[in-house]
Amino acid sequence: MTNQHTEISTLGEFGLIDHLTKSFKLEQSSSVKGVGDDAAVLRYGEKEILVTTDLLLEGIHFDLTYTPLKHLGYKSAIVNFSDIYAMNGKPQQITVSLGISKRFSVEQLEEFYSGIKLACAHYGVDLVGGDTSASLTGFTISITCIGMADKEKVVYRNGAKENDLICVSGDLGAAYMGLQLLEREKAVFKEAESVQPDFAGKEYILERQLKPEARKDIIELLAEQNIQPTSMMDVSDGLSSELLHICKQSNTGCRIYEDRIPIDYQTAIMAEQFNMNLVTAALNGGEDYELLFTVPLSEHERISELKGIKVIGHITAPSLGCYMIARDGTEIELVAQGWNSLKD
Ligand code: ADP
Ligand code: MG
Numbered sequence: 312m313t314n315q316h317t318e319i320s321t322l323g324e325f326g327l328i329d330h331l332t333k334s335f336k337l338e339q340s341s342s343v344k345g346v347g348d349d350a351a352v353l354r355y356g357e358k359e360i361l362v363t364t365d366l367l368l369e370g371i372h373f374d375l376t377y378t379p380l381k382h383l384g385y386k387s388a389i390v391n392f393s394d395i396y397a398m399n400g401k402p403q404q405i406t407v408s409l410g411i412s413k414r415f416s417v418e419q420l421e422e423f424y425s426g427i428k429l430a431c432a433h434y435g436v437d438l439v440g441g442d443t444s445a446s447l448t449g450f451t452i453s454i455t456c457i458g459m460a461d462k463e464k465v466v467y468r469n470g471a472k473e474n475d476l477i478c479v480s481g482d483l484g485a486a487y488m489g490l491q492l493l494e495r496e497k498a499v500f501k502e503a504e505s506v507q508p509d510f511a512g513k514e515y516i517l518e519r520q521l522k523p524e525a526r527k528d529i530i531e532l533l534a535e536q537n538i539q540p541t542s543m544m545d546v547s548d549g550l551s552s553e554l555l556h557i558c559k560q561s562n563t564g565c566r567i568y569e570d571r572i573p574i575d576y577q578t579a580i581m582a583e584q585f586n587m588n589l590v591t592a593a594l595n596g597g598e599d600y601e602l603l604f605t606v607p608l609s610e611h612e613r614i615s616e617l618k619g620i621k622v623i624g625h626i627t628a629p630s631l632g633c634y635m636i637a638r639d640g641t642e643i644e645l646v647a648q649g650w651n652s653l654k655d
Contacts, residue, residue: 347560348468349397349544350458359465361458363394369412369449377493380419382521384426387452390547392434393525393600395458397545399466399533402525404439405431408453410446434527464539466604471542471561475605475626478540480529480619482573483550484589487596488581489513489520495585515577523600530602532617543604549595552647553603555633564631565645567624569638594635595648 322330332346343359344352350363367373367387375383388405395402407427411420431438436456496508510517526545533540542557550572558565574593582589605626606614615622624635633645 344467349394350400350456352398352465354462357462359400359460359462361395361398361400361460361465362455363391363458364453364455365390365394367452367454369451373450374493374497375450377497378521380422381426381429383452384423384428385430385522386426387454388427388430388434388436388456389523389525389600391454391456392430392436392527393545393547395456396525396527396530397466397543397602398458398460399464399530399540399543400458400460401530402434402436402456402458404437404457406439406455407441408455409441409443410448410451411443412446412449415450434525464534466540466543467560468542468544468557469560470540471557471563471605471626472607473563473626473628474608475541476608476611476614476622477554477565477567477603477605477624477626478614478620478622479546479550479573479601479603480526480621481599481601482575482578483546483599483601484582484593484596485516485519485575485578486523486598486600487520487592488578488585489516489518490598491585491587492516492581493520513577513581515575516581520598523598525600526602529619532619536613536617538606538610538614540604540606543602546599546601546603547597549597549648550599550603551594551645552597555645555647557603557605558626558629558633561626562629564627564629565624565633566627566631566636567634567645568636571621571623573621573623590635590637594645 319327328346335345337345341353341355343354350361353360353362365387369375373383391405392402427438430436492513499506500508542561544553544557546553554565554567569590572590572593574589578592579589582592608625611622614620634642635645637643
């Protein structure tokens with residue numbers, strides 16, 4: 312044991328992972344990609360096997376006062392599927408490990424599993440195992456997902472090339488605004504329990520927070536169109552942070568344009584009500600589970616025609632840095648705010 316005490320916050324989440332894992336070298340010929348992407352890539356025969364795992368803790372990742380257990384089950388599965396799609400793979404199996412606090416009833420756990428079942432049915436994934444233990448510190452969920460991809464189809468974070476187009480699916484910032492709304496209503500409810508929240512007209516942002524989907528449809532659309540992204544990841548920590556990952560791993564810079572960032576109407580209304588900067592919410596909100604990817608410039612015409620995909624900028628030489636061009640033409644440097652849960 313050492314007597315040194317370095318605060319985790321000095322490294323940040325990604326710095327910590329890097330610090331702890333960098334001395335682990337891949338020794339097995341079946342290990343194609345280890346730490347550092349949306350999923351690990353293993354090679355067994357013709358197909359590549361993708362593995363990803365996520366840990367969700369009560370009080371950190373979810374709040375049971377406003378999260379229905381069925382939704383939580385659904386979302387816990389979805390976030391893993393999303394990481395497999397982000398490698399251009401297909402999720403096949405999950406294992407579900409739970410830490411269960413005593414206050415849970417069988418019926419509540421049934422609710423949770425009904426959400427997992429729905430997600431599995433919807434995405435064509437089998438539940439094949441897990442582990443169960445008592446927990447003294449609240450509900451704990453760890454899900455591992457195994458996926459599959461053709462060898463030449465796997466897309467990493469490090470393949471972006473200068474002049475590639477930067478694309479994003481769906482719209483951004485909605486899940487974050489949904490969370491803000493739920494947190495506000497929770498605070499109001501604490502003050503006066505008789506006040507029932509009014510969520511009329513806010514269904515979209517609530518659904519984005521409580522019952523997100525993984526973009527299986529976008530992966531299928533790109534395959535149908537024969538468009539192979541050069542790099543890809545899912546947007547779980549916020550566009551800004553994810554784009555910096557792609558640029559860092561690809562050794563590039565980037566330019567994105569504020570007026571091209573896709574934002575839903577309800578997200579905009581909510582940001583205004585909260586007096587929040589809309590673009591900041593879209594760049595840093597997180598939990599969108601959209602796909603961020605790059606394609607060669609030569610695909611411009613074809614990609615621009617696809618519904619649900621927006622070209623938001625392009626990849627540059629590394630020396631040009633990573634910037635967003637604001638509506639008034641000023642260049643704003645992208646910073647990784649993300650969901651740094653290890654920072655207080
Ligand atoms: P995502 O947001 O896509 O789930 P993470 O930021 O959680 O990705 O993880 C980034 C990379 O670091 C992944 O390759 C993941 O497997 C790896 N990783 C995260 N935590 C650990 C850990 N404690 N030990 C080893 N690898 C880790
Ligand atoms: Mg991911």
